[in-house]
Amino acid sequence: MPTGTPYNGHIPPYNNIRIDSFSTPTSSGAVDYKSPDLLLLTHTHSDHVQGLASKSFGLPLHCSADARTMLLRHESLQERKKNTEPGTHGNRAYAHLESNIVTGNGKTRFTRKLLESAVEGLVKLMTRYPSHYKFFINSWTWGYEEALIGVATCFGAKIHVDRYKYDVYTSLSEPIWKEILTMDPTATRFHACERFDRCSEVDEDETEDVVYVNPNDMGLAGWHAYQQRALEEMSRGNFPSALRFGLCRHSSLPELKALVGLFRPNRVVPNTVYPNMRGADWANIPHLFRDELPPGAGDRIWEEMR
Numbered sequence: 677m678p679t680g681t682p683y684n685g686h687i688p689p690y691n692n693i694r695i696d697s698f699s700t701p702t703s704s705g706a707v708d709y710k711s712p713d714l715l716l717l718t719h720t721h722s723d724h725v726q727g728l729a730s731k732s733f734g735l736p737l738h739c740s741a742d743a744r745t746m747l748l749r750h751e752s753l754q755e756r757k758k759n760t761e762p763g764t765h766g767n768r769a770y771a772h773l774e775s776n777i778v779t780g781n782g783k784t785r786f787t788r789k790l791l792e793s794a795v796e797g798l799v800k801l802m803t804r805y806p807s808h809y810k811f812f813i814n815s816w817t818w819g820y821e822e823a824l825i826g827v828a829t830c831f832g833a834k835i836h837v838d839r840y841k842y843d844v845y846t847s848l849s850e851p852i853w854k855e856i857l858t859m860d861p862t863a864t865r866f867h868a869c870e871r872f873d874r875c876s877e878v879d880e881d882e883t884e885d886v887v888y889v890n891p892n893d894m895g896l897a898g899w900h901a902y903q904q905r906a907l908e909e910m911s912r913g914n915f916p917s918a919l920r921f922g923l924c925r926h927s928s929l930p931e932l933k934a935l936v937g938l939f940r941p942n943r944v945v946p947n948t949v950y951p952n953m954r955g956a957d958w959a960n961i962p963h964l965f966r967d968e969l970p971p972g973a974g975d976r977i978w979e980e981m982r
């Protein structure tokens with residue numbers, strides 16, 4: 677269950693629907709949980725798939741075709757390390773779900789306007805470096821794919837990935853992965869291989885002039901200011917050994933607004949609530965979606981979260 681998920685992933689009063697939360701509810705509180713009739717999985721980050729590793733899980737699970745592929749091919753870090761050779765794979769933690777998963781026609785989108793701006797900014801910074809520099813793009817979890825595609829496309833180069841990432845990405849519906857990925861570490865200066873087991877081409881102990889590129893959820897204004905500072909630094913001949921780029925691994929607010937605007941729901945219940953925000957993220961939903969919610973929805977949401 678994602679951090680702070682209200683109602684253990686249910687949406688009362690529809691307590692037979694559950695989203696991204698598949699273990700037995702820890703406390704029922706005021707909610708009368710029923711055995712779920714509909715289970716939905718939004719994406720396969722580890723905090724959203726808890727409970728699915730149980731071999732006794734026998735219910736139909738609905739998700740996108742790409743989420744299904746990623747789930748069925750998922751391997752723990754330990755398993756990935758044991759099997760690094762192309763064509764091999766370790767134990768797949770969710771392989772037992774193969775006949776449980778129901779997929780729709782939705783396709784993962786890889787061209788999103790805000791993300792394009794983030795990727796353009798990143799590529800602009802990377803092009804300033806002398807051409808002997810190598811780059812390690814720290815795509816440490818799923819969600820930074822646009823950066824890999826953008827870098828490969830703009831530089832006309834391949835990206836080195838480990839056996840596991842190659843296996844998962846080239847199994848997805850987007851055909852570009854087969855063109856832009858390589859398992860040969862010497863074939864490129866752009867790398868997104870396993871961060872805990874980087875290839876020798878981008879290992880800081882073995883190679884100089886490696887730039888570590890880290891995603892950072894710094895917001896649009898922060899991202900613009902960061903780019904400005906980095907460009908000024910480079911214009912003085914200083915090339916930082918670490919770069920950040922402003923890319924969030926989840927949907928952007930405009931995308932969420934477009935989704936909510938399609939349905940104009942009476943209530944919006946957040947899927948994840950960060951405890952350190954003390955409810956501010958939930959409380960801001962009426963403001964953030966003020967143009968997408970029908971009259972009275974904001975009051976209902978505030979009433980519910982109190």
Ligand SMILES: [Zn+2]
Pocket residue numbers: 719721724926
């Ligand atoms: Zn996530």
Ligand SMILES: [Zn+2]
Pocket residue numbers: 836837861867868869874875876877878
């Ligand atoms: Zn590599």
